[in-house]
Amino acid sequence: MSGLAAIEITRALRNTASVSVIAITTVLFATSLVSAASKNPCAPKKPAASNPLNPCAPGHIKAPDAAHKLNPKAAQKAYASLQKDMVVAFALSGDASAGKYQTWKRYNSAPYESTEHGDRYLNNYANKKAQAYIKYEKSGVMTLGSVLAKDSFTVLKNGQIYAGPLFLMEKMKKGFKPEFGDWKYVMYLPDGSFIGETNGEGDENVEYCGACHARVGKSQDHMFFLPKNYRVK
Numbered sequence: 001m002s003g004l005a006a007i008e009i010t011r012a013l014r015n016t017a018s019v020s021v022i023a024i025t026t027v028l029f030a031t032s033l034v035s036a037a038s039k040n041p042c043a044p045k046k047p048a049a050s051n052p053l054n055p056c057a058p059g060h061i062k063a064p065d066a067a068h069k070l071n072p073k074a075a076q077k078a079y080a081s082l083q084k085d086m087v088v089a090f091a092l093s094g095d096a097s098a099g100k101y102q103t104w105k106r107y108n109s110a111p112y113e114s115t116e117h118g119d120r121y122l123n124n125y126a127n128k129k130a131q132a133y134i135k136y137e138k139s140g141v142m143t144l145g146s147v148l149a150k151d152s153f154t155v156l157k158n159g160q161i162y163a164g165p166l167f168l169m170e171k172m173k174k175g176f177k178p179e180f181g182d183w184k185y186v187m188y189l190p191d192g193s194f195i196g197e198t199n200g201e202g203d204e205n206v207e208y209c210g211a212c213h214a215r216v217g218k219s220q221d222h223m224f225f226l227p228k229n230y231r232v233k
């Protein structure tokens with residue numbers, strides 16, 4: 001909870017109404033999800049289905065009252081207003097990738113809506129070792145140490161913007177998790193709190209990540225890439 005408190009204070013210091021709203025929203029969602037996660041929200045009898053940030057929900061998590069059809073410029077502007085706070089918050093996790101992914105190459109020209117779950121705007125980043133990502137479907141099998149990062153945010157119908165979770169995939173040594181192509185899936189909430197990682201703590205909370213990504217396991221080394229019209233070259 002110290003992470004939560006820290007980010008709340010940082011944001012409160014900014015002293016603007018809209019930022020406080022974001023902080024409060026984030027903290028409320030995060031708090032309910034963290035307590036839900038410790039009770040294993042993915043247990044079949046207790047699907048935390050009413051929680052909009054339920055990590056067991058399919059895909060990259062649903063958000064309530066999302067506004068759709070922001071044009072690329074507006075989506076970029078919304079993202080820019082959050083980026084610095086996102087980095088500060090994700091860095092609180094202590095995960096090196098979570099603290100610096102925004103210095104990596106971004107592969108989308110503007111934030112785009114998830115093709116499967118159209119209520120969040122997404123960005124895709126990849127570290128240097130993962131530079132083959134630029135070949136998209138022709139990337140082949142990624143090298144050891146490749147890290148792919150996807151951050152997210154939601155714009156509500158009333159104009160409020162708030163950060164969503166950070167999703168990471170890291171290519172591990174051969175044998176780490178063969179059915180997942182040896183990718184480690186990791187997820188953090190917008191306040192930097194940790195939800196789970198493959199073969200580690202909270203493994204059950206990120207199992208669904210690898211299961212869905214395995215649909216393109218053989219053909220694309222478990223990577224889905226992004227809509228063609230948003231790809232950088």
Ligand code: HEC
Binds near residue numbers: 186205209223224
């Ligand atoms: C129901 C399917 C599904 C689930 C579940 C899912 N993803 Fe994804 N993921 C996608 C799709 C589709 C994309 C491509 C971008 C998009 O349209 O959302 C993607 C893209 C990504 C990327 C960018 C790299 C790439 O090109 O594949 C990362 C990183 C990622 N997901 C991590 C995660 C993590 C971590 C979880 C679990 C917390 C997760 N995903 C759960 C379908 C899924």
